[in-house]
Amino acid sequence: MRIAVIGTGRIGAFHAGVLARHPEVHELVVADADVARAVEVAALTGATAKATVPEAFAGADAVVIASATSAHAGLIAAAARAGLPVFCEKPVALDVPGTLAALRAVEAAGTELQLGFMRRFDAGYRHARELLRSGRLGRLHTVRAVTSDPAPPPAAYLPLSGGLYRDCLVHDFDIVRWVTGREVMEVYATGSDAGPAMFRAAGDIDTAAAVLTLDDDTLVTATATRCNGAGYDVRLELAGDQDQFAVGLDDRTPLTSAEPQGPGRPDKPWTGFLDRFAPAYEAELDAFVRLVRGEAPNPCDGRDALAALRVAEACELSRRERRVVRVAEIPAG
Numbered sequence: 001m002r003i004a005v006i007g008t009g010r011i012g013a014f015h016a017g018v019l020a021r022h023p024e025v026h027e028l029v030v031a032d033a034d035v036a037r038a039v040e041v042a043a044l045t046g047a048t049a050k051a052t053v054p055e056a057f058a059g060a061d062a063v064v065i066a067s068a069t070s071a072h073a074g075l076i077a078a079a080a081r082a083g084l085p086v087f088c089e090k091p092v093a094l095d096v097p098g099t100l101a102a103l104r105a106v107e108a109a110g111t112e113l114q115l116g117f118m119r120r121f122d123a124g125y126r127h128a129r130e131l132l133r134s135g136r137l138g139r140l141h142t143v144r145a146v147t148s149d150p151a152p153p154p155a156a157y158l159p160l161s162g163g164l165y166r167d168c169l170v171h172d173f174d175i176v177r178w179v180t181g182r183e184v185m186e187v188y189a190t191g192s193d194a195g196p197a198m199f200r201a202a203g204d205i206d207t208a209a210a211v212l213t214l215d216d217d218t219l220v221t222a223t224a225t226r227c228n229g230a231g232y233d234v235r236l237e238l239a240g241d242q243d244q245f246a247v248g249l250d251d252r253t254p255l256t257s258a259e260p261q262g263p264g265r266p267d268k269p270w271t272g273f274l275d276r277f278a279p280a281y282e283a284e285l286d287a288f289v290r291l292v293r294g295e296a297p298n299p300c301d302g303r304d305a306l307a308a309l310r311v312a313e314a315c316e317l318s319r320r321e322r323r324v325v326r327v328a329e330i331p332a333g
Contacts, residue, residue, distance in 0.1 A: 001292065002027040004056040005064045006075055008034075008041040011089060012066030014274060018282050019064065020045040024289050031056035032067075057082050062292045064285070065089060069160060073098045076113060077105035085112040087288040090170060092305050094162040096331050099309055103302040103333075114288050114298055115305040119175045119234075121283035124247040128238055129179045137240025140180065143220040144237040145172040148228035150254075150271065152195070158202035164191065164224055165312040165319075169208060172222045174300075174308040175236065182214040183307070186326045189315035195227050210315045230254035231269030232276055306332070 001024050005016045008030050019025045028047035032038035035051055042049035050056040053075065057063065063079045065072055065088040073093040079086045086106070092099040092115065106113045119125050132140060147168055153161070161167040177183065191205035199206045206227055212220040231254030236247040254269035256262075270276040290296040310330040318325040 001025050001061045001289065002029065002059055003062050003064060003289075004029040004031065004050075004060040005047070005066060006031050006053060006056060007065060007067030007071075007089075008032040008038045009066065010274070012064075013041045013044070014278075014281065015064050015066055015285060016041050016045045016047055018285050020047060022286065022289060024293065029056045029060065053078065057084065060084060062087070062288070064288070069094060069162065073102040076102040080105045080109035080111045080113075083109060083111060085114075085288075085292050087114045087116065087285065089116040090174075090305060091162065091166065091309060092302060094166060096306070096309065096313060099302075099306050100331075100333055103306065106302060112291055112298055113302045114284075114291060115300045115302065116284060117171060117174045117178075117300050117304070117308070118277050118280040118284050119171055120178050120300055121280040121287065122247075122277060123279070125175055125179060125236065128236060128245055128247050131245055132179060132238060132240075133181075136243050137238055137245065138242030140216075140218050140238060140240045142237075142239040143176060143180065143218060144235075144239075145176060145220065145222040146233060146235045146248075147172055147222075147224040148233040148254075149224075149226045150228055150231050152198070152206065152226040155198040155202070158198060158204050161204070162312075163204050163316060164206070164208045164226070165189065165210075165315040166309065168226075169210065169222055169224045169315065170308045170312045172224070172236075173212075173311040174304065176212070176214075176220055176222070177304075177307060179236065179238070180214060180218065182216055182218060184212045184220075184311045184314075184327050185215050186213045186324055187211065187311065187314045187318050188324045189318040190322075191319050199226075205319075208315075208319075210318070212311070228254070230256070230265070232272050233270070234273075234276060 038049040189210035191208040195206035207225040
């Protein structure tokens with residue numbers, strides 16, 4: 001199989017390394033707007049660097065998109081027109097119209113689009129999903145989702161990111177849907193820009209909280225921050241009337257107990273998403289290879305990405321207007 005990787009920044013370089021080791025990938029092509037960076041990644045992975053996207057697409061069996069977010073929708077549509085299945089890092093686009101346009105292109109071409117919501121492939125989240133469905137928790141009444149980055153991204157990234165709900169919490173919105181099997185009906189969200197001044201300059205927030213109501217009246221709290229100095233903290237707690245489970249609670253969780261006899265600060269806290277989720281990233285690309293080979297169904301398609309984005313859009317609207325927002329207020333197509 002020949003796969004083209006478009007975008008060779010941090011995550012694109014990681015994906016190229018994973019695919020270069022995959023036994024079913026016999027040829028790897030990489031391309032980037034920064035040609036020198038593509039050449040460097042090609043040298044490290046044994047891939048071939050191409051100067052343009054059309055050159056990278058030529059002869060490919062599938063495409064992995066890890067470019068700048070603003071280019072995702074256009075690249076998805078171009079790959080669809082070329083008849084190529086696509087794996088794309090989230091999001092499809094930063095707004096609903098752009099997302100819908102890309103999804104229509106994929107549907108018209110009859111190709112596949114798998115989105116990079118890697119938490120679906122993490123062992124803890126998968127086990128939590130199984131436990132919930134087994135009935136071990138009884139009636140689920142509360143879900144608590146946490147995503148905390150150890151340090152803010154570069155200031156130049158913020159205006160391009162789509163904001164904390166679309167860029168960061170969208171992972172929580174997707175995994176809540178996937179683990180529970182329920183849809184988000186309404187949200188109430190708020191946020192703070194009291195941290196570094198660059199967030200205010202970009203019209204963004206550095207910390208956010210949202211209360212989500214699911215279609216069975218389960219309540220979800222979702223919080224995120226860019227300024228968690230203790231380390232990278234991503235957790236999900238599921239509380240039922242029979243039991244309670246937590247994902248992401250281990251000896252590397254950057255959380256120190258205040259109890260006198262409680263555990264202290266971990267010796268090696270998680271430092272970032274590639275550190276915490278490396279096995280999940282590898283598993284999602286293996287799933288994509290199996291999808292392309294016709295060996296497995298799509299584990300996370302474009303409609304899943306649209307559903308998570310609509311929740312993020314509802315949260316942004318709620319924050320701006322300081323009111324409860326029903327997700328039905330956000331267009332679905």
